[in-house]
Amino acid sequence: MFQISEIIKTTNLTKVYGQQKSVDHLNITVNQGEIYGFLGRNGAGKTTTIRMLLGLIKPTSGQIELFGENLFKNHKGILRRIGSMVEVPGFYENLTARENLLINAKIIGVHKKNAIEEALEIVDLHHETKKLVGKYSLGMKQRLGIARALLHYPELLILDEPTNGLDPIGIKEMRNLIQSLAKERNITIFVSSHILSEIEQLADHMGIIHEGKLLEEIAFESLRKRNRKYLEFQVSNDNKAAMLLESHFGISDYEVHDEGNIRVYSHLGSQGKLNKVFVENDIDVLKIKVSEDNLEDYFAKLVGGGAIG
Amino acid sequence: MADLLFTEFLKLKRSSMFLISLLGSAVAPFVVVIATFIHEPATPFQDLFYNVNLYTVLIIGVPLYGVVTTYLFNREYTENTLKNLLTIPVSRVSFIISKTLLLFLWIMMLSIIAWGLTLFLGMLTQFDGLSSSLLLDSLKQFSTGGILLFVLSTPIILVTLVTKNYVPTIIFTVVITLINVMAGNSEHRGLFPWAAAGDISNQTLPPTYPVEYSYIIIATTALIGFISMFVYFKKTDIH
Structure with missing residues (x-):
């Protein structure tokens, strides 16, 4: 049987600063090929987690496994398989983009002749041959950060708030770039953000962190299903009600839950008609509810009120 | 290590600090x-x-080389490039060694x-007494001074790594320089490492204490700085 390998796995990962737990017994799992969105408010512990994943800060306790290996036992070997961009990427501003990438290429030992050119082409910066990085806009620096992270053909890309400070066009370009990298290069991507819509449009799995704790880890497909709008009927005979939905209205997008609970995901707004047919067929309708939860409401509830951000 | 050192040189391209340090020297x-030409031409x-x-x-070496030291180490913090280097990954030990080598x-x-300019300007203004043995001896003195100031840069590197700022360094x-000036006429100046470095390079150590004392003090200062900066940098979190 085909088994999806775990690229990132943390076990009870904890970081304590003084009295404050910045990351608290965090257990996350990222599988190969996923775009994993790491969502949380500012100060929730996202960057601290990422810095621990990259060995920049040492955990107070807990384990980090990357590619199935303990990070601290093969730190160098593991990091060579990762490309990363932590917050706003830093560059030597007195150098050009090529010269900045040459520094990485030399140290990593990238011998492919046109690797730098290729990386710059991916982020569309290959025409900026003479411009010093000090004169780059924030968006250009973010793109150059991605180019640098891709230079050595990593299997895992860790990006911390890659759209921070970008204008709407820049955000869209960054999103497209990340998605194409995942698709075309089959890179597993771990991306953090405090913007729900960003993660929603980008990721296929998501972990929500709040006050250092992981509140939920879920696939977006399941989440959307869970948060779809629906009509909920509590009826005396759910079998008969289900048959009526199919035969009378041609509805197949429904779910029967326990205790006579039926959720209908189509025909929203037709609760009156549905109710009438149920009653005419001797089904007692005990309750009708129109769900109005959307993803934002769901998150607000999860993190205890307020919006993410 | 050669590649790492190459990248350290590359980082200096178009760097104003390089020119500033040349002017300083x-x-x-x-x-x-x-001043000698005007007041005492003989x-x-x-x-x-x-x-x-x-x-x-x-006087000039300690603050000048201190600024160079701070520039080399501190720019990785101010330009936010350290986390990139350490996640490539460059080992923390290699990072320190390559920087120290460049320093x-x-x-x-x-x-x-400084030696070459003294020679050039002295010849230009036609001072007497230049000989091949003087050239060699003076070159040795300047080199010894440079080596000793480099050896004594480890506490300065430590201050830079801990404070991540130019001001404390x-x-x-400046405090070291002030002590050097104040100790200029003291017979105990051989006990202050930076003042002793000046005397060792010019072979003017006062006879108050055995020469070995000065060497031991310089070596101890350098070693404590070296070990402390390694231990600190190895253990510190990078934010």
């Missing part, structure tokens, strides 16, 4: 040679070298430039 030769060439080396090691070359280059080096 030219201050002592210009001031000493021109001074022998040997004294020119002695005075320039004295000012370079005791050594930089300090030696500035020392040799500048204050630290």
Whole structure:
């Protein structure tokens, strides 16, 4: 049987600063090929987690496994398989983009002749041959950060708030770039953000962190299903009600839950008609509810009120 | 390590600090040679070298090389590039060694430039007493001064790594320079590592204490700085 390998796995990962737990017994799992969105408010512990994943800060306790290996036992070997961009990427501003990438290429030992050119082409910066990085806009620096992270053909890309400070066009370009990298290069991507819509449009799995704790880890497909709008009927005979939905209205997008609970995901707004047919067929309708939860409401509830951000 | 050192040189391309340090190293030769030419033109060439080396090691060298040291290490923090280097990954030990190696070359280059400028300006103003043995001896003195100041840069590196700021390092080096000046006429100056470095390079250590004391104090200071900076940098979190 085909088994999806775990690229990132943390076990009870904890970081304590003084009295404050910045990351608290965090257990996350990222599988190969996923775009994993790491969502949380500012100060929730996202960057601290990422810095621990990259060995920049040492955990107070807990384990980090990357590619199935303990990070601290093969730190160098593991990091060579990762490309990363932590917050706003830093560059030597007195150098050009090529010269900045040459520094990485030399140290990593990238011998492919046109690797730098290729990386710059991916982020569309290959025409900026003479411009010093000090004169780059924030968006250009973010793109150059991605180019640098891709230079050595990593299997895992860790990006911390890659759209921070970008204008709407820049955000869209960054999103497209990340998605194409995942698709075309089959890179597993771990991306953090405090913007729900960003993660929603980008990721296929998501972990929500709040006050250092992981509140939920879920696939977006399941989440959307869970948060779809629906009509909920509590009826005396759910079998008969289900048959009526199919035969009378041609509805197949429904779910029967326990205790006579039926959720209908189509025909929203037709609760009156549905109710009438149920009653005419001797089904007692005990309750009708129109769900109005959307993803934002769901998150607000999860993190205890307020919006993410 | 060769690749790492190459990248350290590359980072200096178009760097204004490089030019500033060159200007800094030219201050002592210009001031000493021109002032001597105006006030005491009969001074022998040997004294020119002695005075320039004295000012370079005791007065200008500590703050100048301190700023160079801070620039080399601190820019990785201020330009936010350290986390990139450490996640490539460059080991923390290699990082420190490559920077320290470049610092050594930089300090030696500035020392040799100070020597070369003294020679050039002294010849231009036609001071007497230049000989091949003087050239060799003075070169040795300037090199010794450079090496000792490099060895004593480890506490300055430590201050830079801990504070991640130019200001504390500048204050630290200014305090060292002040002590050098105050200890100038003291018979105990051989016990202060930076003042002892000046005396060792110019072979003017006062006989108050055995020469070994000065060497041991310099070595101990350098070693404590070296071990502390390694231990600190190995253990510290990078934010």
